[in-house]
Amino acid sequence: xxxxxxxxxxxxxxxxxxxxxxxxxxxxxxxxxxxxxxxxxxxxxxxxxxxxxxxxxxxxxxxxxxxxxxxxxxxxxxxxxxxxxxxxxxxxxxxxxxx
Amino acid sequence: xxxxxxxxxxxxxxxxxxxxxxxxxxxxxxxxxxxxxxxxxxxxxxxxxxxxxxxxxxxxxxxxxxxxxxxxxxxxxxxxxxxxxxxxxxxxxxxxxxxxxxxxxxxxxxxxxxxxxxxxxxxxxxxxxxxxxxxxxxxxxxxxxxxxxxxxxxxxxxxxxxxxxxxxxxxxxxxxxxxxxxxxxxxxxxxxxxxxxx
Numbered sequence: 001x002x003x004x005x006x007x008x009x010x011x012x013x014x015x016x017x018x019x020x021x022x023x024x025x026x027x028x029x030x031x032x033x034x035x036x037x038x039x040x041x042x043x044x045x046x047x048x049x050x051x052x053x054x055x056x057x058x059x060x061x062x063x064x065x066x067x068x069x070x071x072x073x074x075x076x077x078x079x080x081x082x083x084x085x086x087x088x089x090x091x092x093x094x095x096x097x098x099x
Numbered sequence: 100x101x102x103x104x105x106x107x108x109x110x111x112x113x114x115x116x117x118x119x120x121x122x123x124x125x126x127x128x129x130x131x132x133x134x135x136x137x138x139x140x141x142x143x144x145x146x147x148x149x150x151x152x153x154x155x156x157x158x159x160x161x162x163x164x165x166x167x168x169x170x171x172x173x174x175x176x177x178x179x180x181x182x183x184x185x186x187x188x189x190x191x192x193x194x195x196x197x198x199x200x201x202x203x204x205x206x207x208x209x210x211x212x213x214x215x216x217x218x219x220x221x222x223x224x225x226x227x228x229x230x231x232x233x234x235x236x237x238x239x240x241x242x243x244x245x246x247x248x249x250x251x252x253x254x255x256x257x258x259x260x261x262x263x264x265x266x267x268x269x270x271x272x273x274x275x276x277x278x279x280x281x282x283x284x285x286x287x288x289x290x291x292x293x294x295x296x297x
Contacts, residue, residue: 001105004208004215006146009109011203013116019196020120023189028125028171032132035163039139042151050146051212053220056150058227059235065158066247067269070254074164076170077261083135083174084262 002030006047014040025090027082031075105145111138129167136160148227 017036024030042061049057082089115135122128136159143152208215225231236244 001104001145001218002216003219005105005109006142007207008204008213009112009142009209010199013112015196015200016113016116016120018199020116021190022192022195023120026125028174029119029128030168031275032119032125032128032167035132036119036135039136039159042137043142045201046143046146046151049148050219050222051215051217053222055148055225055227055231055235057238058151059153059240060234060267062154062232062236063243063247065154066251068161069158070250072166073254073258074261076166077258079170079174080262082237 002045003051006050007044007045008051010040010044012040013037013043025092027089027091029074030091033071033093034071034075038064038071056064101145104141104296108141108145111135112142112282123170126168129171132167133160133164136164146227147222150227150229150232153229 014037017033018041020033020036021030024033038061042064045061045064047056049055049061079089087094101147112135114222115131115133119128119135122131136155139158140152140155143149143155
């Protein structure tokens with residue numbers, strides 16, 4: 001398969017994640033959609049690394065995985081903290097920081 | 100054979116992604132994301148990056164998704180309210196998504212990357228296996244490797260500080276002690292630290 005198929009699939013997955021972030025309200029699903037976008041970026045990185053014939057893009061993808069794991073840990077910690085304080089788990093209700 | 104595998108994995112990845120967005124219950128969204136991650140691991144294998152595929156399955160579909168399932172089971176699903184602060188917000192979102200996809204595709208496919216239409220160069224047998232990636236990580240990319248380990252430690256400590264159960268009597272220094280207490284809803288300030296109810 002040509003590399004462009006992978007890149008177009010990666011763009012499609014990224015778009016799906018972005019639409020999910022715009023549409024959904026639950027912070028947990030928004031985190032999942034962020035995962036989708038990060039994974040789309042990972043797919044593009046690995047595809048380009050295959051295209052160039054160089055393994056450094058794969059190292060970049062692994063670093064992105066580490067960042068994603070950190071983001072998940074902190075985000076889920078925030079969700080658990082919200083739940084403990086009995087705040088609504090809805091990003092439209094949590095608007096105190098908006099001006 | 101490779102094309103069949105690619106299209107099967109692509110359908111799995113895309114279906115999983117759409118499932119994440121479309122499912123009402125967050126638990127089913129997590130399950131759809133697991134399907135998506137396994138399909139992506141197949142795609143990584145097709146791109147001859149065995150170590151990234153293994154890390155995807157072990158780290159993502161194993162560890163991170165267990166964390167998600169645990170938190171979903173703890174917090175509970177629950178439907179989303181239909182209240183919209185910006186009316187008609189959901190209508191332009193798919194249109195913006197289509198525009199984003201067209202823009203990304205045009206940006207990539209119309210670029211001057213001549214090798215984009217090829218399969219890529221022939222690579223040696225050890226391309227992307229754990230030995231090669233490990234050698235790269237520990238020789239050329241040692242500083243980013245160590246920095247990411249420190250970042251993981253910071254994230255773990257931060258998660259404990261955010262979500263950990265704090266004692267009621269000695270909550271003098273809590274991470275929320277400096278935020279504005281009057282902005283919170285009722286019933287929250289009673290459970291917070293003494294610094295928050297001043």
